[in-house]
Structures are given as structure tokens and as C-alpha cells.
Amino acid sequence: MKRRTFVRTVGAGGVVGLAGCVGGNGGGDSGGGSNGDTATEADSDSTGTTTGTAASEPPELVVSTYGAFVDAPSTSPGPWLKETFESEFDATLDFATPDSEINYYIERALQGVDIDADVYVGLNVDMLIRIDERLDEGLFTPVDDVSGQGDVKEGLNFDPDGRIVPYDTSYVSIVYNETMGDDGDYVAPETFDALLEPEFEGDLLTQNPTGSSTGKSFLLHTVDAKGPDGYLDYWEELQANDVRVLSDWSTSYNAFLEEEAPMVVSYSTDQVYANREGQDLAKHRIRFLNDEGYAYPEGMSVFEGTDRPELARDFLEFMLRPDVQGEIAQRNVAFPATTTADLPEEFAEYAQAPPEAVTFTYDELRDNVSEWTQAWERQFASK
Structure with missing residues (x-):
């Protein structure tokens, strides 16, 4: 045949x-x-x-x-x-x-x-x-x-x-809405550590890494930033700072567009599409935490x-x-x-x-990614 x-x-x-x-x-x-x-x-x-x-x-x-x-x-x-x-x-x-x-x-x-x-x-x-x-x-x-x-x-x-x-x-990064500050001058944090500050409580929307490529990229970026032995502690602090983890990119991005939160995990080409659609670029600012973006x-x-x-x-x-x-x-x-x-x-x-x-090699992901995501899922579900 x-x-x-x-x-x-x-x-x-x-x-x-x-x-x-x-x-x-x-x-x-x-x-x-x-x-x-x-x-x-x-x-x-x-x-x-x-x-x-x-x-x-x-x-x-x-x-x-x-x-x-x-x-x-x-x-x-x-x-x-x-x-x-x-x-x-x-x-x-x-x-x-x-x-x-x-x-x-x-x-x-x-x-x-x-x-x-x-x-x-x-x-x-x-x-x-x-x-x-x-x-x-x-x-x-x-x-x-x-x-x-x-x-x-x-x-x-x-x-x-x-x-x-x-x-x-693509490069996964933070996209933020500058107009959502008290005086229309919201500024996203510059580092992973600064994201934990009380002033950013409830400000971040991200995606579930077990079913979303952007969510997984953000999780892997935290593994790179905090190490395999420290990323779960970092996520515990993110949870304490009221991070919202939604199912997928579309759901979280639509919530961002509806101004439910001033920051979303998305892509650093966001302004290309926003400019093409005639949107206000002040609502589509890009932030690379630690001056890094996760390559996809x-x-x-x-x-x-x-x-x-x-x-x-x-x-x-x-x-x-x-x-x-x-x-x-x-x-x-x-x-x-x-x-x-x-x-x-x-x-x-x-x-x-x-x-x-930032990215991990094929061998690093093959040997570890399931363990990293499953450990995140167990911890997140237990809270």
C-alpha cells in the first residue's frame, strides 16, 4: 500500500x-x-x-x-x-x-x-x-x-x-499595561525577585505549564533563574503574592485585554500585532525579567x-x-x-x-521536564 x-x-x-x-x-x-x-x-x-x-x-x-x-x-x-x-x-x-x-x-x-x-x-x-x-x-x-x-x-x-x-x-516574556497604574504609569518589575514585592500582588496572569507552551516556558524560565532546587520555593512565594494561573494563553491574554490584571505571560512580539491592529502600545509594553526571554x-x-x-x-x-x-x-x-x-x-x-x-537543551528537558512540571502541579494543587 x-x-x-x-x-x-x-x-x-x-x-x-x-x-x-x-x-x-x-x-x-x-x-x-x-x-x-x-x-x-x-x-x-x-x-x-x-x-x-x-x-x-x-x-x-x-x-x-x-x-x-x-x-x-x-x-x-x-x-x-x-x-x-x-x-x-x-x-x-x-x-x-x-x-x-x-x-x-x-x-x-x-x-x-x-x-x-x-x-x-x-x-x-x-x-x-x-x-x-x-x-x-x-x-x-x-x-x-x-x-x-x-x-x-x-x-x-x-x-x-x-x-x-x-x-x-518566539521569546516568552512579560507583557504589561502601562495605563493601569494609579496615574497611568504602571511599571512592571525588572527581575523575578521584584515580582514578589507586595506592590505587585495579584498583578500577574500566567498559564498552566502542564497544558500550555507559554506556561511551560515561564515555568522553565523560573527553573533556570532559581535552579531545580529553588524554583518550587519561588512559586510558593508567587502563590502567596496571588499569581493567577489560567488554563491557556488565549484565556489569560483575553483576561489581560479586559484589564483583569496589568501583566500577562506572553510573547515579546506582542507590539507587532498590537501596532498592526491599531491598538494603544502603552497597553502592550514588554518586560524581560532579569533581562532574559525564554526561547521557543x-x-x-x-x-x-x-x-x-x-x-x-x-x-x-x-x-x-x-x-x-x-x-x-x-x-x-x-x-x-x-x-x-x-x-x-x-x-x-x-x-x-x-x-x-534562555532555554534548556533537548537532553536536559528529556531527563527533567516531566519531573519539574509534575512537582509544580502537586505543589500548586495542594495550596
Whole structure:
């Protein structure tokens, strides 16, 4: 049975539907160019619709990704990438957006069913750890000689085995509303320690790290700042200072917009979107605690066993081109992964990068992240 037996085209928009997809959300959040929330497993009993490709038609490249990459309410890179790629390559580019995201392909691999896509866009370190923990054999092929890969910023590569190439990154930071001070001059604290001061009691909204990528990034930043032996004590003090932990980014950010609190854990590209929407930038100030931001890169790779290996690599190289990197950054409201991206002055003016980026390596997260988040959950639930 060929891999493409399970692909069926839906509509004229270049998005394909995949058999076995079920309702659910992805492994991150819907802000800052990252994807949805907690993932669910694929339905192992679903079947697909068979289609064929006539010899006269151009080859089809199926790129799987999260839904917001293709059809976010504001802007999405997907439609522009499809149009531009097809104008330059003799190929048809179709996007697949399974509801359970990478879990869909993990389940297919566990069932011994062929993978029905060529490229995955939107991989993060949590997904990679999940893949390696659940599968004995790799889901993706090494892509360590892709043209343009040498331009990726130092520190963004998160796969020690060279299967994933970063294409953008976000930095998790504090966003605060300057107008909420007594005289319209609220100023967020500058350090993690200052966040514990009585004057900031009840001022911070964040997200549950067990189901939210922004919440997990903030938790990991506290682990980095206070150490594995001190971060729980720090969170105990945060709780005493009435931090509010909500379920996900959308819920907490909407509460921030409704001025339920003057600070929210979000992304340092917040002013890009706020400026685009004509919002008051005084309500979207950025604060890097300890002059740091937690880096959250996204990557792409080629599925093992694709029957379009050269075209798939062409797509990865296309994604790393300076002009394409610039477009992805603007449309996904995230920073480009490369140092050579073509960015307009407006983006550079409103997108703020931290003086220092913080992150943990793949090995550090693989060995510790479950323990860190579970310990946080036990302590937080006990209060």
C-alpha cells in the first residue's frame, strides 16, 4: 500500500484532510506563532479515501502543520507560502492540519500505517521528546546538509540528531499595561525577585505549564533563574503574592485585554500585532525579567520514507531563504530563525528580542521536564 493512499483533497484552498484525525488541540498555544493546547491521540479505527495523481499533473508535496499556520483569524504564512512555492517550483503544495498534530503521525507509526505527508512544519522540543519516547524508529530523516541551515541563529537548534531545522522562534516574556497604574504609569518589575514585592500582588496572569507552551516556558524560565532546587520555593512565594494561573494563553491574554490584571505571560512580539491592529502600545509594553526571554523555536523536517525527498528538501531550503524568512516572521508574528532574513523596518521596530535568550537543551528537558512540571502541579494543587 502506497503512502498516498490515505490522502484526500478538501476544497480548493490547498488543505488536505487526513484519515484518523479526531477533535483536539495541539501541543502549544495560539499566540506568538505557536500552535494549540493539549493534544489528543488519533483514532486508530478510521479509514481514508483513495486518490491518484495523473502522470501529466505536477508532483504533490504534502506539508503537515498546525491549523493556525494555515488559517489563523488574523494572518497566516500558509497561503502565501503555497502561492509562492508553486510559482517557483513545478509542484503542487498542499497543507495537512490533523487535529491531534504530531500525535496523529506517532499513532500511525505505532500501528505500522504508512505516513501520508512529506514534511512537518511546527515541531518543537516537546514534540521531539514525545516522538523519541514512544517510537523505536525515527519519524524524520536527518536533514543536516540543507542549504541555508548555516544561517540559523546559534542556540535555536534543539535536535541533537540533526533531524529538525528551526524556521522561527518566539521569546516568552512579560507583557504589561502601562495605563493601569494609579496615574497611568504602571511599571512592571525588572527581575523575578521584584515580582514578589507586595506592590505587585495579584498583578500577574500566567498559564498552566502542564497544558500550555507559554506556561511551560515561564515555568522553565523560573527553573533556570532559581535552579531545580529553588524554583518550587519561588512559586510558593508567587502563590502567596496571588499569581493567577489560567488554563491557556488565549484565556489569560483575553483576561489581560479586559484589564483583569496589568501583566500577562506572553510573547515579546506582542507590539507587532498590537501596532498592526491599531491598538494603544502603552497597553502592550514588554518586560524581560532579569533581562532574559525564554526561547521557543519551531522547526521543520522531512518524514522518513517520503516518495518526494528532493522536493521536500527544496521546500526546507525555500523556507530558509531571506525573503521567505521575512514573510514567515511577519505573518506568524515571530522572529525569523536565520540571521539573514529580510525584515521591514516596522517589524524590527516593534518586535523585541531579549538581551539574553534562555532555554534548556533537548537532553536536559528529556531527563527533567516531566519531573519539574509534575512537582509544580502537586505543589500548586495542594495550596
